[in-house]
Amino acid sequence: MTSLLAMPRPDSWNFPLFIHVLGAMILVGGTLTTASALIFARGDVRLLRIGYWSLLLVGLPGYLLMRIGAQWIYSKEGLEDAPIEEAWTGIGFAVADAGALLLLIALILGGIGVRRLSSGKGTGLLKGTMVISVLLLAAYVVAIWAMSAKPA
Amino acid sequence: MSFDDWILALHLLSAFAYVAGMIVFWVLIVAVRRTDTPDGTIRMAPVVKVGTIGTAVGAVGTIVFGLWLTFSVGGYRIWDFWIIAALVLWAIAGWLGGRTGKAYMEGMTKAQELDAAGQTGPNAELLALNRTQNGLLLHTASSIALLLLLIDMIWKPGA
Numbered sequence: 001m002t003s004l005l006a007m008p009r010p011d012s013w014n015f016p017l018f019i020h021v022l023g024a025m026i027l028v029g030g031t032l033t034t035a036s037a038l039i040f041a042r043g044d045v046r047l048l049r050i051g052y053w054s055l056l057l058v059g060l061p062g063y064l065l066m067r068i069g070a071q072w073i074y075s076k077e078g079l080e081d082a083p084i085e086e087a088w089t090g091i092g093f094a095v096a097d098a099g100a101l102l103l104l105i106a107l108i109l110g111g112i113g114v115r116r117l118s119s120g121k122g123t124g125l126l127k128g129t130m131v132i133s134v135l136l137l138a139a140y141v142v143a144i145w146a147m148s149a150k151p152a
Numbered sequence: 153m154s155f156d157d158w159i160l161a162l163h164l165l166s167a168f169a170y171v172a173g174m175i176v177f178w179v180l181i182v183a184v185r186r187t188d189t190p191d192g193t194i195r196m197a198p199v200v201k202v203g204t205i206g207t208a209v210g211a212v213g214t215i216v217f218g219l220w221l222t223f224s225v226g227g228y229r230i231w232d233f234w235i236i237a238a239l240v241l242w243a244i245a246g247w248l249g250g251r252t253g254k255a256y257m258e259g260m261t262k263a264q265e266l267d268a269a270g271q272t273g274p275n276a277e278l279l280a281l282n283r284t285q286n287g288l289l290l291h292t293a294s295s296i297a298l299l300l301l302l303i304d305m306i307w308k309p310g311a
Contacts, residue, residue, distance in 0.1 A: 014306050018303065018306045025171040028172045037199055047195060058179065147164075
């Protein structure tokens, strides 16, 4: 396994991998900002807005970059038509695809919530966004562990 | 899974924590540019703490687990160009990050002083401190160093 860690990969895989990892890092950063801003907002409209817009303007582009990079490198490895056999690949796809759905729900809930803030409502919906963000962060930690340690 | 696989996972989780912390700061830097009240500035303190913990844990974790892997994994040498480059970039990013923190803490300190003095309204001096150009440049430079570090880690020049 040690030799596998040091194993070089073809140069043509580097750029898609870079896009994948950079996107994932931006996604995690955006989600962490959202979760912490919404947790500490305690009704403060400005922090609630910061939390939501972080997910939309940082988290979502990060997700798209991560997912494009993932599919790109997957095709580079010639695995697109092969069944998903490795546990780490399965975990990666599960978190990415289920995470996309959760991210979308969080964005919709938060979007409605932010619109209602001006009329003194919407904090409940943004709490939903906060809970989903925390769940997403936990899932991302598992995915990062799986992507790096590559359990059989 | 070998012990080194776990260390690699911790190394990468640390890298993610580091970058996530930097992104938290980016959002705060943008948000604080329109903040001219002590209360508005102070309310961001808990989120600042999240960013600080992310960058601190990430910076320590990347270097500790990274050095472990360098000495433990066959095929890597501490004098490999990409590893030396990574160490230099890590040190530069950390140094710049520390200076960024000091630049932005001036605004937070001013906000706390104003708050303690009972001045709750908009304050031009506070706004100027929150819009520190020096802090923005330092954070940009620190982010570029981290981006180069990621490029170095993936392409491993000279490996």
